[in-house]
Amino acid sequence: MPLEPRRVSGPFARMRTSLSWRSDRSELWRYIGWRLIQLAIVLIGVSIVVFFTMHVLPGDVAMLLLGDRGTAEQLAKLRLQLGLDQPVVVQYLRFVLAAAHGDFGTSLTSNRAAFDDVSTAFPVTLQLTLAALTIATVIGVPTGVFASLRPGRTFDNLAMTFTLFGVSMPIFWLGLMLLLAFGATLDWLPIGGLSEVGMEPPRITGMSLIDAALAGSPSMFWDALRHLILPACTLATVPLAFIARITRAEMLATATQDHVRTARAKGLPRARVIVGHVLRNALIPIVTVIGLQLGLLLSGAVLTETIFSLPGLGRLMVDSILSRDYPVVQAGALFIAFVFVLVNLLVDLSYTLLDPRIRRA
Amino acid sequence: MTIAAPYPSLGAAKERWYAPAARVLRRHEAKLGLAIVLGFLFLTVAAPLLAPYDPYDQELSSALAPPSAQHLFGADQYGRDVFSRVLYGSRTALLAIIVADGLALLLGSALGLVGGFLGGAVDAIVMRLVDVLLAFPYLLLALIIVAALGPSLTNSMIAIGIVYTPQYARLIRGQVLAVRALDYVRAARAIGTPRWRIMLRHVLPNSFGPVIVMATLQAGSVVVETAGLSFLGLGAQPPSPDWGALLADGHNYFLTAWWIATFPGLAIFGVVLGFNLIGDALRDQFDPRRRT
Numbered sequence: 001m002p003l004e005p006r007r008v009s010g011p012f013a014r015m016r017t018s019l020s021w022r023s024d025r026s027e028l029w030r031y032i033g034w035r036l037i038q039l040a041i042v043l044i045g046v047s048i049v050v051f052f053t054m055h056v057l058p059g060d061v062a063m064l065l066l067g068d069r070g071t072a073e074q075l076a077k078l079r080l081q082l083g084l085d086q087p088v089v090v091q092y093l094r095f096v097l098a099a100a101h102g103d104f105g106t107s108l109t110s111n112r113a114a115f116d117d118v119s120t121a122f123p124v125t126l127q128l129t130l131a132a133l134t135i136a137t138v139i140g141v142p143t144g145v146f147a148s149l150r151p152g153r154t155f156d157n158l159a160m161t162f163t164l165f166g167v168s169m170p171i172f173w174l175g176l177m178l179l180l181a182f183g184a185t186l187d188w189l190p191i192g193g194l195s196e197v198g199m200e201p202p203r204i205t206g207m208s209l210i211d212a213a214l215a216g217s218p219s220m221f222w223d224a225l226r227h228l229i230l231p232a233c234t235l236a237t238v239p240l241a242f243i244a245r246i247t248r249a250e251m252l253a254t255a256t257q258d259h260v261r262t263a264r265a266k267g268l269p270r271a272r273v274i275v276g277h278v279l280r281n282a283l284i285p286i287v288t289v290i291g292l293q294l295g296l297l298l299s300g301a302v303l304t305e306t307i308f309s310l311p312g313l314g315r316l317m318v319d320s321i322l323s324r325d326y327p328v329v330q331a332g333a334l335f336i337a338f339v340f341v342l343v344n345l346l347v348d349l350s351y352t353l354l355d356p357r358i359r360r361a
Numbered sequence: 362m363t364i365a366a367p368y369p370s371l372g373a374a375k376e377r378w379y380a381p382a383a384r385v386l387r388r389h390e391a392k393l394g395l396a397i398v399l400g401f402l403f404l405t406v407a408a409p410l411l412a413p414y415d416p417y418d419q420e421l422s423s424a425l426a427p428p429s430a431q432h433l434f435g436a437d438q439y440g441r442d443v444f445s446r447v448l449y450g451s452r453t454a455l456l457a458i459i460v461a462d463g464l465a466l467l468l469g470s471a472l473g474l475v476g477g478f479l480g481g482a483v484d485a486i487v488m489r490l491v492d493v494l495l496a497f498p499y500l501l502l503a504l505i506i507v508a509a510l511g512p513s514l515t516n517s518m519i520a521i522g523i524v525y526t527p528q529y530a531r532l533i534r535g536q537v538l539a540v541r542a543l544d545y546v547r548a549a550r551a552i553g554t555p556r557w558r559i560m561l562r563h564v565l566p567n568s569f570g571p572v573i574v575m576a577t578l579q580a581g582s583v584v585v586e587t588a589g590l591s592f593l594g595l596g597a598q599p600p601s602p603d604w605g606a607l608l609a610d611g612h613n614y615f616l617t618a619w620w621i622a623t624f625p626g627l628a629i630f631g632v633v634l635g636f637n638l639i640g641d642a643l644r645d646q647f648d649p650r651r652r653t
Contacts (some may be wrong), residue, residue: 042492076584166639170629173627176622177626299499302501303592322512322594336498
């Protein structure tokens with residue numbers, strides 16, 4: 001009689017499945033709840049750091065607002081208006097309450113709400129960061145995988161030399177060199193900005209590429225893409241190198257495990273072993289590293305936006321610091337930290353999708 | 362009759378203190394890295410001897426002169442010799458490593474040691490502080506600190522030092538947690554040694570090994586980030602010969618004078634590559650999984 005897998009039947013089968021499924025779900029929600037509490041604690045800490053750091057600024061906010069022309073009387077009046085006469089704890093609580101409503105005060109340079117400046121600049125940084133992360137992942141993961149297939153051979157050596165150069169490269173220098181080569185010398189790509197004058201798509205999302213696509217204009221889309229290539233490639237270099245290195249290392253470590261040997265022994269095609277058994281199990285550290293690149297990308301965006309004259313959040317922060325526009329610095333800092341912490345949470349949660357063991361842990 | 366020394370093999374098996382370093386230096390990339398770093402250190406010391414011009418000397422007749430026998434790396438917009446400025450810039454880079462990396466090591470070690478050794482509420486507070494600092498992308502935190510302190514080279518080094526503090530704190534804390542459970546620490550407690558003395562004399566020295574590896578790994582990053590802040594105008598101010606500030610000058614003239622930005626960038630790249638090569642070899646040596 002041929003052996004058949006034992007089937008669980010009867011009234012308890014459905015209940016068992018349902019219980020296990022419910023238990024998984026409730027564990028997952030409990031975990032998400034716990035991580036959200038942690039996120040709230042970290043955000044309170046972040047707001048304290050931002051508020052108190054800005055409050056040790058040499059000079060007084062009221063003096064900054066009035067400039068040199070303000071009289072002592074005007075200064076006292078403004079201090080009263082801004083609540084600077086209140087104890088610092090009261091000032092902090094007011095700051096947090098206002099921040100929760102997106103009110104960070106008025107920019108000292110643009111005279112617009114500080115948060116409006118930040119929300120206008122953010123899509124530029126988001127587009128740049130996503131483009132760079134896509135390039136880094138799409139090239140980095142396959143490079144690491146192929147390098148791990150024949151360790152010590154020509155491709156592996158070339159890839160590892162490239163990645164070593166990549167992690168050692170100051171991106172603000174690389175950006176300049178790419179500008180010099182592809183922008184100034186070869187004249188293949190534009191040397192800065194989001195689009196040519198007269199080719200700006202109507203603002204919908206604030207991301208030039210998407211706005212151009214939504215406008216249905218191929219020429220605008222092509223122009224926006226051409227302007228994005230150099231900054232995105234510059235910003236992608238260091239994360240690409242990190243992703244390729246970690247992919248190679250994890251692939252090599254996973255390839256020696258028993259389940260991979262078993263998969264080979266039972267005669268599975270090589271490609272299936274590599275993708276289905278090695279890469280799949282190496283994915284968690286790879287996703288972690290891809291997620292962790294966000295900090296690197298947001299930091300790198302500050303420099304990249306400066307080189308390529310992009311009106312993003314990084315450039316706004318630097319300009320605001322140089323012009324001592326502290327409401328914008330506070331709004332930008334809190335906003336970036338919030339995005340950063342949120343993405344780290346999403347990366348953590350993505351593990352549960354990739355690895356059932358974590359889901360059940 | 363002579364009495365044989367008890368357990369002679371124990372002495373023979375004992376490794377010489379420099380053996381791990383010798384193992385690291387057996388790797389070609391470590392040798393190359395060390396050569397680059399030693400070359401960098403030599404240049405910082407010998408800059409006044411090797412520089413053909415004073416890095417601050419302006420010679421307007423040579424403004425934007427391309428590389429030549431007279432100006433090996435060309436001249437900048439004020440006719441200052443780029444080669445001399447790059448040479449002197451190595452001193453700022455070394456200073457950044459000493460100040461920023463040193464500050465991070467000092468603050469991180471103090472936080473990690475106190476948190477890990479005392480545990481309880483102190484540890485919880487230290488680790489939450491570390492979590493909060495890690496919630497900022499590193500350059501953003503540096504920007505906030507520079508915004509508070511004001512743009513200058515010293516403040517940018519302090520900012521980078523604070524940015525790296527959490528990483529050292531986490532590393533030291535992990536080491537301290539392992540070391541504090543060892544017999545000799547418990548013995549020291551049992552004979553009534555004060556806590557501060559146990560921390561400084563017994564726990565800290567025995568937790569410090571991996572920190573040295575980390576300090577080497579971070580040295581290259583510290584150079585890049587300090588230069589990055591100077592490039593943004595938030596670090597070294599003109600006319601200091603700082604690699605980041607030189608690159609910022611080059612940015613303004615890159616269409617007409619490529620040499621102003623190219624050579625300082627190459628210098629940063631070379632130094633970072635050197636430290637990364639040594640760091641990689643050290644990491645491979647100290648990571649058992651990689652060593653096997």
